[in-house]
Amino acid sequence: MNTDRPGGFLDNRKASACIHCGLCLASCPTYLETGNENLSPRGRIYLMRAMDKGAVPVTEASASAIDTCLGCRACEAACPSGVRYGELLEETREHINRSVPRGWMETLLTKVFIEGILPHPERMEIALTPARWIKAAAMDRFLPAGLREPLAFVDPHRPAQESLPPFSQTARDPSRGTVALVVGCVMDVMFRETHRSTIRLLQRAGFDVVVPEAQGCCGALFAHGGNMAEARRCAAHNLGSFNAPDLKAVVINAAGCGSTLKEYGQLLSNDPRWAPSAMAFSAKARDLSEMIEPECIDWLPPRFGRVTYQDACHLAHAQRITEAPRRLVRHVARGGYVEMSESDVCCGSAGSYNLTQPEMAGRLRRRKIGHILESRADIVVTSNPGCLLQMKAGLESAKNRATQVMHIADFLAAHLPA
Amino acid sequence: MKLGMHRATQDESALLADLRLILGSPQILSDPLELLVYECDAYTLEKKIPSIVVLPNSPFEVAEIVRCCNKHQAPFIPRGAGTNLSGAILPIENAVVISLTRMNQVQQVDLENRRALVEAGCVNIWITNAVRSAGLLYAPDPSSQTACTIGGNVATNSGGPHTLKYGVTTNHVLGLEMVLPDGEIVWLGTTLEGGEETGGLDLRGAVIGSEGMFGIVTRVVVNLSQIPQSWRTLLGVFASVDDASQAVSDIIASGIVPAALEMMDQLITQAVEAAYHFGFPLDAGALLIVELDGLEEGLEQQAMEVERLCKANRATEVRRARTDKERADLWKCRKRAFGAIGRLSPNFLTQDGVVPRSKLPEIMRFIQHTSAEFGLRIPNVFHAGDGNIHPLILYDESNPDEVKRAVQAGNRILERCLELGGSVSGEHGIGVEKADFMEKQFSQPDLDAMRSLRRMFDPLHRCNPHKMFPNGKRCMDFAPRRQISV
Ligand SMILES: Cc1cc2nc3c(=O)[nH]c(=O)nc-3n(C[C@H](O)[C@H](O)[C@H](O)COP(=O)(O)OP(=O)(O)OC[C@H]3O[C@@H](n4cnc5c(N)ncnc54)[C@H](O)[C@@H]3O)c2cc1C
Ligand code: SF4
Ligand code: SF4
Numbered sequence: 012m013n014t015d016r017p018g019g020f021l022d023n024r025k026a027s028a029c030i031h032c033g034l035c036l037a038s039c040p041t042y043l044e045t046g047n048e049n050l051s052p053r054g055r056i057y058l059m060r061a062m063d064k065g066a067v068p069v070t071e072a073s074a075s076a077i078d079t080c081l082g083c084r085a086c087e088a089a090c091p092s093g094v095r096y097g098e099l100l101e102e103t104r105e106h107i108n109r110s111v112p113r114g115w116m117e118t119l120l121t122k123v124f125i126e127g128i129l130p131h132p133e134r135m136e137i138a139l140t141p142a143r144w145i146k147a148a149a150m151d152r153f154l155p156a157g158l159r160e161p162l163a164f165v166d167p168h169r170p171a172q173e174s175l176p177p178f179s180q181t182a183r184d185p186s187r188g189t190v191a192l193v194v195g196c197v198m199d200v201m202f203r204e205t206h207r208s209t210i211r212l213l214q215r216a217g218f219d220v221v222v223p224e225a226q227g228c229c230g231a232l233f234a235h236g237g238n239m240a241e242a243r244r245c246a247a248h249n250l251g252s253f254n255a256p257d258l259k260a261v262v263i264n265a266a267g268c269g270s271t272l273k274e275y276g277q278l279l280s281n282d283p284r285w286a287p288s289a290m291a292f293s294a295k296a297r298d299l300s301e302m303i304e305p306e307c308i309d310w311l312p313p314r315f316g317r318v319t320y321q322d323a324c325h326l327a328h329a330q331r332i333t334e335a336p337r338r339l340v341r342h343v344a345r346g347g348y349v350e351m352s353e354s355d356v357c358c359g360s361a362g363s364y365n366l367t368q369p370e371m372a373g374r375l376r377r378r379k380i381g382h383i384l385e386s387r388a389d390i391v392v393t394s395n396p397g398c399l400l401q402m403k404a405g406l407e408s409a410k411n412r413a414t415q416v417m418h419i420a421d422f423l424a425a426h427l428p429a
Numbered sequence: 430m431k432l433g434m435h436r437a438t439q440d441e442s443a444l445l446a447d448l449r450l451i452l453g454s455p456q457i458l459s460d461p462l463e464l465l466v467y468e469c470d471a472y473t474l475e476k477k478i479p480s481i482v483v484l485p486n487s488p489f490e491v492a493e494i495v496r497c498c499n500k501h502q503a504p505f506i507p508r509g510a511g512t513n514l515s516g517a518i519l520p521i522e523n524a525v526v527i528s529l530t531r532m533n534q535v536q537q538v539d540l541e542n543r544r545a546l547v548e549a550g551c552v553n554i555w556i557t558n559a560v561r562s563a564g565l566l567y568a569p570d571p572s573s574q575t576a577c578t579i580g581g582n583v584a585t586n587s588g589g590p591h592t593l594k595y596g597v598t599t600n601h602v603l604g605l606e607m608v609l610p611d612g613e614i615v616w617l618g619t620t621l622e623g624g625e626e627t628g629g630l631d632l633r634g635a636v637i638g639s640e641g642m643f644g645i646v647t648r649v650v651v652n653l654s655q656i657p658q659s660w661r662t663l664l665g666v667f668a669s670v671d672d673a674s675q676a677v678s679d680i681i682a683s684g685i686v687p688a689a690l691e692m693m694d695q696l697i698t699q700a701v702e703a704a705y706h707f708g709f710p711l712d713a714g715a716l717l718i719v720e721l722d723g724l725e726e727g728l729e730q731q732a733m734e735v736e737r738l739c740k741a742n743r744a745t746e747v748r749r750a751r752t753d754k755e756r757a758d759l760w761k762c763r764k765r766a767f768g769a770i771g772r773l774s775p776n777f778l779t780q781d782g783v784v785p786r787s788k789l790p791e792i793m794r795f796i797q798h799t800s801a802e803f804g805l806r807i808p809n810v811f812h813a814g815d816g817n818i819h820p821l822i823l824y825d826e827s828n829p830d831e832v833k834r835a836v837q838a839g840n841r842i843l844e845r846c847l848e849l850g851g852s853v854s855g856e857h858g859i860g861v862e863k864a865d866f867m868e869k870q871f872s873q874p875d876l877d878a879m880r881s882l883r884r885m886f887d888p889l890h891r892c893n894p895h896k897m898f899p900n901g902k903r904c905m906d907f908a909p910r911r912q913i914s915v
Pocket of ligand 1: 032033034470471506507508509510511512513514517518529549550570571572573576577578579580581582583584585586587588589590640641642644645646647767768856857893
């Protein structure tokens with residue numbers, strides 16, 4: 012943080028790296044939708060700098076361009092000048108949170124739902140209960156659309172929550188080493204099957220898999236909203252839980268959490284107690300797709316027809332991983348693989364964005380569904396739970412029942428020999 | 430400085446009220462907060478906040494906006510992605526900015542005749558993306574092609590590295606739809622269904638390169654080219670810019686027409702390497718990228734000849750891109766080179782002068798000399814094959830003295846280009862930045878002729894006023910605000 016200017020909240024060196032060239036514009040989903048440069052990376056950085064200098068007051072109105080940012084970081088991948096947009100965004104959001112009082116509805120959403128429930132698997136279970144009742148009683152059609160859609164993905168019958176084995180051994184001898192699985196918070200409740208798929212895949216690839224019990228939320232939900240103190244607390248907690256020196260890798264199957272894990276080093280860089288172990292932890296963090304070479308497994312023949320891949324923003328842009336998952340999906344789907352256009356553009360899910368910015372989230376979802384239908388794919392594979400739910404809900408409301416959305420782990424595991 | 434100083438005048442309020450009858454509210458920006466980012470383009474030396482920004486959805490809306498501006502006697506300025514480097518969209522006189530960014534579709538592709546009808550706000554690379562699977566591409570490839578719009582390309586007659594062989598925008602635009610400054614919608618040149626040639630005066634050609642002064646382009650029919658069957662991409666490593674420049678002359682003299690012939694000096698190579706880790710040699714005085722393309726037959730022979738000519742000019746090494754990916758990476762480095770200097774300096778001023786190819790060594794020596802004289806670093810990356818230089822003068826906006834020196838150094842280099850028989854702009858346009866140079870490059874009768882052509886299109890000087898021609902009001906006359914966010 013910069014303290015030599017009044018009101019200064021941006022790291023000046025990072026902020027001035029933007030040379031205003033505009034090359035990032037066409038990568039930004041909100042700009043693609045609106046054509047409005049205020050809703051582009053260049054516009055947002057311009058505004059951040061003006062706020063930072065005190066030239067523009069920080070108010071609800073001036074913050075709205077920042078609020079509508081997805082944090083998808085497509086601009087970062089497009090920027091030739093190496094602007095670290097994600098960090099500028101977090102610094103700005105933190106400042107806005109300090110300066111602007113928000114309405115009660117927004118506070119409720121952020122403090123109770125996004126920060127209070129989502130990161131806590133046990134609370135989420137409870138929170139989902141009424142939703143399940145409503146669904147089971149088929150009462151959801153009486154709800155307003157805004158509430159009905161998120162319910163679309165709630166399974167009315169509480170899935171059998173058999174817990175994950177703390178240790179799974181590979182059949183390969185010798186093993187390629189032990190890796191730890193990060194189960195996340197939202198993921199753990201709603202996608203436990205996906206975790207099982209992940210474990211099976213890692214075993215096939217030759218790794219022993221441990222699931223450390225004491226782990227908690229990775230902190231991504233807090234960091235993206237600008238609550239850096241809480242994000243740091245989560246990070247520090249996890250450093251303790253994954254502190255086994257002989258771990259070969261810390262594996263995650265949710266892109267949004269993955270990028271945060273890889274940034275623990277940066278997040279805790281100013282805390283001498285944690286900085287070294289945070290660096291070491293981040294160096295070990297891997298997305299699932301980085302762990303599996305397609306050739307090392309004898310896959311079953313393709314089970315689905317046309318398959319396409321939707322980049323998860325935090326994998327493609329924040330971690331710059333676009334080829335590894337494609338190689339896997341292409342390898343398994345063989346000739347059935349097709350690219351869809353704008354596969355690298357955000358679907359509008361963006362963590363809690365579809366809760367805080369439903370209008371823009373809806374527009375981006377419709378845009379995405381248009382491209383999915385245009386590709387005529389039977390299966391859309393992706394690497395993040397949020398994206399998956401967003402596309403599912405989108406297909407649902409487009410009355411499309413033919414197209415399925417699958418997490419890459421489940422898609423790949425469906426092709427593992429028994 | 431606090432925002433909100435500019436309060437809408439009565440005239441502006443009346444104009445705004447009329448615009449609201451034409452457009453929906455997300456299509457009109459008038460809050461000072463939202464106008465801020467529209468105060469400049471990629472040329473950040475001069476700034477001025479517009480009075481209103483409008484985002485039309487169709488040619489009809491554009492025409493209505495223009496008529497409305499006329500009714501209220503307000504000047505208006507077409508704007509694309511704002512990647513332009515000469516301040517050609519500076520909203521002098523509280524102009525209304527008409528942003529074409531919502532009109533951005535590839536509307537129709539005619540594979541048989543290899544043409545496409547695209548809207549003005551369509552991003553350059555999207556055209557190629559839409560037709561690549563049919564083995565086609567849109568040839569002009571400005572380094573900003575992932576962001577800049579076809580309307581902006583038309584207005585500045587953009588080129589790119591592959592211009593050497595394939596020509597500039599005007600060689601690939603068959604026709605265009607435009608809203609004239611009085612609000613009439615006209616079509617100039619070929620339509621999507623029309624024949625290759627149209628009779629009469631080539632007004633299409635007059636509009637291309639007119640920097641938004643002749644009207645607002647709304648749709649364009651572009652010509653599509655075949656993706657070359659084969660390619661060879663070579664990287665020549667030289668000890669000095671002099672040697673590399675001589676190699677350029679020799680390659681052209683040998684009768685070979687490379688698709689691209691680009692040079693990077695040591696300073697820019699170091700910056701690019703730091704940014705993208707391509708594996709460029711850091712101790713080289715100059716690098717030459719030579720691309721040959723076309724039918725496979727004979728290509729290898731040409732490549733060997735280029736290699737020989739480089740070595741004859743003391744190239745220490747000539748590398749080749751072996752795979753599509755290596756070639757793509759190399760071009761990515763070249764095309765993103767401008768951006769890499771953001772890592773060296775907060776601001777840069779790029780010049781766009783042209784010299785006869787034989788004068789390249791001389792102008793490059795002059796630039797080095799200027800760099801030392803003004804105490805500013807000046808890396809170079811440019812279209813050597815066209816003699817089109819791009820010295821990037823590095824400065825820091827927060828240091829007023831450096832700003833002054835940067836402007837002086839830039840002017841000095843452009844004057845030298847003229848003395849060497851060249852021109853002040855190859856592709857970035859004149860805008861406000863180089864307007865004063867027009868008198869140095871052109872005679873009075875030439876300038877008068879240009880002005881009267883402009884009057885034919887826009888008798889009242891409402892469309893992008895005070896650009897290109899000298900003695901126009903500079904924004905200095907309007908007490909410009911310094912960049913509000915540094
Ligand atoms: C990093 C970088 C690299 C670049 N490399 C190149 C290069 O290699 N070659 C090159 O030629 N240029 C280059 N440029 C300059 C710039 O990208 C081009 O001039 C481009 O054509 C501008 O397009 P735009 O959509 O951004 O237009 P803008 O910057 O928005 O506008 C440019 C001009 O076009 C006019 N205009 C825009 N749209 C319309 C319309 N619909 N109708 C009428 N007039 C209109 C404007 O009034 C203005 O005068 C580069 C710029 C950057 C930042
Ligand atoms: S963020 Fe990067 S790409 Fe965008 S305007 Fe700034 S420097 Fe250019
Ligand atoms: S993070 Fe995404 S939405 Fe935000 S400015 Fe960058 S590209 Fe746009």
